[in-house]
Amino acid sequence: MTPMILTAAMVGAEVTRAQTPYLPISPEEIAEDAVRCRAAGAAMVHLHVRTPDGRPSQSPELFRAAIRAIRARTDVLVQVSTGGAVGMTADERCGPLTLTGDDRPDMATLTTGSVNFGDEIFANPRALVRDIAARIKAAGLKPELECFDVGMVDAARSLEGLVSFPAHFDFVLGVGGALAASEEGLDFLVRYIPQGSTWTCAAMGRHQLPFVTLAAERGGHARVGLEDNLYLSKGVLAKGNFELVAEASRRAREKGRQPASPDEARAILRLG
Numbered sequence: 001m002t003p004m005i006l007t008a009a010m011v012g013a014e015v016t017r018a019q020t021p022y023l024p025i026s027p028e029e030i031a032e033d034a035v036r037c038r039a040a041g042a043a044m045v046h047l048h049v050r051t052p053d054g055r056p057s058q059s060p061e062l063f064r065a066a067i068r069a070i071r072a073r074t075d076v077l078v079q080v081s082t083g084g085a086v087g088m089t090a091d092e093r094c095g096p097l098t099l100t101g102d103d104r105p106d107m108a109t110l111t112t113g114s115v116n117f118g119d120e121i122f123a124n125p126r127a128l129v130r131d132i133a134a135r136i137k138a139a140g141l142k143p144e145l146e147c148f149d150v151g152m153v154d155a156a157r158s159l160e161g162l163v164s165f166p167a168h169f170d171f172v173l174g175v176g177g178a179l180a181a182s183e184e185g186l187d188f189l190v191r192y193i194p195q196g197s198t199w200t201c202a203a204m205g206r207h208q209l210p211f212v213t214l215a216a217e218r219g220g221h222a223r224v225g226l227e228d229n230l231y232l233s234k235g236v237l238a239k240g241n242f243e244l245v246a247e248a249s250r251r252a253r254e255k256g257r258q259p260a261s262p263d264e265a266r267a268i269l270r271l272g
């Protein structure tokens with residue numbers, strides 16, 4: 001069976017220290033948790049960064065500091081967010097794509113359409129999506145196509161030329177106002193993406209860990225972490241991203257899937 005790529009969405013843009021004291025914010029905290037995530041079975045981290053006082057930022061300098069701190073201690077792959085936080089401009093969102101040389105990320109996310117995001121709107125008009133897709137391509141990176149709803153798969157297909165197919169998708173399920181986290185929804189999406197594409201599943205909140213099991217059974221990959229879920233079990237905060245990765249690894253193995261190493265993830269995702 002194909003090894004299962006576990007991605008740790010470690011920081012996000014929305015979670016606060018008031019919600020969980022275990023959210024890593026400084027480069028050192030992010031690196032420390034990343035080392036533990038790698039030991040627990042993560043092949044990749046999905047990275048957002050924060051200012052020292054915890055505000056979301058897409059500053060290249062802050063990304064550089066976090067990426068250097070991570071790479072000084074572990075070989076985990078680094079996938080940067082181009083989603084940032086609701087309301088950011090395209091230039092802000094693309095900050096981490098400007099990093100080059102040893103600071104260049106391994107991958108970048110690309111959300112392919114606009115979507116309700118709780119009570120806010122995560123705005124991704126088509127021109128903006130094409131702009132970010134072009135910048136990801138120019139940076140020589142492979143995008144992870146983030147689909148919060150079914151139509152976003154169609155929107156992704158329309159990026160032919162800016163995105164190579166078969167591609168890699170991330171099904172983001174259970175965001176308030178978007179596609180719910182349901183087994184039927186997942187099954188539909190798996191059938192619906194272009195043949196030969198790879199996929200990962202990021203389910204929100206209490207759905208996060210059960211969807212690792214569903215993804216493992218279906219030959220997919222999974223994303224866990226504090227960006228999407230704070231709890232290891234009902235009422236029990238995860239004491240770091242690594243605890244969620246460890247539980248995801250256990251679930252993967254239970255279904256006969258070994259957590260992929262970064263090298264295996266590179267090969268599965270056909271990263272350059």
Ligand code: KMH
Nearest residue numbers: 013081082083084086109
């Ligand atoms: N923070 C969300 C508004 C991504 O990382 O590419 C967008 C997001 C998507 O997290």
Ligand code: ZN
Nearest residue numbers: 012081083227
């Ligand atoms: Zn994100």
